[in-house]
Amino acid sequence: MKFNRNNAINQRIERITTQHAVVGIDIAKDVHAAQITDFRGRTLTSRHLSFSNTHEGFEKLLGWVQDVQAKKRLSSVLVGLEPTGHYWFNLANWLLKQGVEVVLVNPVTTHRNKENRDNSPSKNDPKDALVIADVVNHGLYTDYAPQEAVFERLKTVISDREFWVKQTTALGNRIVRWIDRYFPEFSSVFPDWTVPRSLASLRAFPMPSDLRNLSVDDVIEGWSKQGMKRAGGVRGRGKAAELLRAAARSIGDSQAPIEGKRDLQWLLEAYEQNVQRLQQMEQEIEELLDVLPMAEQLRSIKGLGTITIAVILGCAGDLGRYDHGRQLLRRAGLNLAECTSGKFKGQIKLSKRGDSTLRKYLYLGMLSLVRHHPDFKRWHGQNQKKGVTKQASVFKLIGKLARILIGMIQRGESYRSEVHVAA
Template identity: 75%
Template sequence: MQHAVVGIDIAKDTHAAQMTDFRGRSLTPRHLSFPNTLEGFEKLLRWVKEVQSKHRLTSLLIGLEPTGHYWFNLANWLLQQGIEVVLVNPVTTHRNKENRDNSPSKNDPKDALVIADVVSRGYYTDYVTQAAAFERLKTLMSDREYWVKQLTSLGNRIVRWIDLYFPEFRQVFPDWTVLRSLASLRACPLPCDLKRLSVDEVIDHWREQGMKRASGVSGRAKAAALLAAAKRSIGDTRATEEARQDSCRLLQTYEYVSAMLGEMDEAIQSVLTEIPLAEQLRSICGLGNMTLAAVLASAGDLRLYAHGKQLLRRAGLNLAECTSGKFKGQIKLSKRGDSMLRKHLYWGMLGLVRQNPDFKRWHANNQARGMKKQASLFKLIGKLARILIGMVQREETYRSPLPAPAAA
């Protein structure tokens, strides 16, 4: 009864705040608008204290709707002032916006009031800042996800360029990312660049591009195949100079992003060494470093989790069922969670069922009982989540629950 509940609708430049008591009754005649600056944050705090003093409320709970990245600075500043901050799912706000006025209308002051209502009923999650190492890992993994997407986009663009101007190139180099293929694309990307060259001249071009073992039997065979492909090429020849420049730009950017991702991977490995949990979880044979980094970056300190189901819910891998009366809907994954964590848990499980003897046996047993491959993988992801949280809670390394197979 002594709590003042503040709901804040987050925007890029100007936030809107409404204050209610614990029963959802509004304590102010109108909302407060304040800018996303230090002066605005201090204005919010003065307003809150004035209303608290007027209504003799001694406790404070502030709820935010985490919109984009605009809420981070405000939430962190409030925590530094010793104020409890909670987060409200935007889906919850959207579904409760008609509770007060039975109207689908939407505006910032109304959204702030809805957020305060939702908080007063307990539909929120606590906002807790992580240790510096976890925040650094989260930033690195977020950047890495972005640049991996950019690298994939660049790769697709290069494949498009090859298909337009030198489609026979893929017959000589099925994998265009190998060293010899990249050297060819840099030195003589178009068929017209190759038609007057000999095998030895092609090899000399490869050496100029930094290849140490450019010749040899396989190298000469590839050079001969490349020259033969250039002679019968059906590639477009109407804009050769522009195409050559386009290829140069694409390859330079691709190699730059590849080198940058390599530096990021090294930085991620360095940060992992600063987190004691990482070394403990590495005892699971076959659990890749990127999977481990994604789990710790997205979920944070696993010691804050009580059960593996919480980690699954964080990733959106919890099951969602729709049933009503005699109707039974299909059970699906909720996918209401961190997509990066969900993706890396799935990829990590693919590695575990290939390399870890325990997970390999569990996967084989599931399939032997008639379970489909995908269903088995997701079931084992749930098992992995329980194992991870259990290891952290008990401060133990991984021990195989299955006896080792007898020697032949």
């Protein structure tokens, strides 16, 4: 399972022949800019082409490229573009349908090469398009090949889930803020405000004033009206009495009770809707993973959660397309970056140039594995005995996990625990 990045770059350079027209496209929301060079980086047109982000604009681009090909007698086309936001998807997919090869250029690479031709930090769309073409000629690109539909669906659900998780967390923080302001004693009765009895209380008796002059039976009846099953009982009556005592001594703000109740009602409604969305998404994730054989292979690593597996396959795509675990680490921005010059030896850090969601869940997944999986727990302990810090050991084991995952997929095997084999 050998992998050499320099060899890969050389292969990408050699792929561009004397018969290639290399098209660099600077992506924007409404109007794109394109430049054409040959394999040596010589411009083949007197000026750039501006075209709209529409079907007519795409046809205009293709016609322009074909005219240049005919004039210069070039038989092949390679289009390079920056994956800027979401504006490039439609153009890239349309070009692929026309049989045109499309490659992607990292925006950081473009930024650092923009002074190569004119030794100037100036920036404009035509220049950026030319810089992109130059970068492609130097082999500093990655192929664009859309994943199978199931991987794209998984990636979409994961992206949506991340958005709604953030929204749910923000709403939860707002609800905690509301409790701290209007009913600060509520937290002593229900340390976890998300449990069913706590939510029923917030809906039925949001303000301390709503609980005054009520009895334990009144509180239990209010919980029952909120759809809570078995609202009474010894534990229920105890919690009701405790809630009444907390309300009696509350120091919460009572100057705007109507507005406060409305605010909490809206927050709770939005929070519960988001929780339902997340539950639906998790069900969809399970269904999508069930049709992926490699998901079952990843599940053989006990302690690697469903969401982590879904993120790995959604963000990294088909693991069978990777030759080595280092490629997966680079995809996540977990490859090491070092700054060394002469006698100066800089600190080695993570590059963090990759998919942040994939990086996040590989880290969280490893935290779970070093706690629960016997092999990773043992390796984690061995690293620390060698003087490796806990944090450094976690990232070192992420690299080991990446190699294990790619190796499992390449050989079509499930994980076999060393502890189990030894037993």
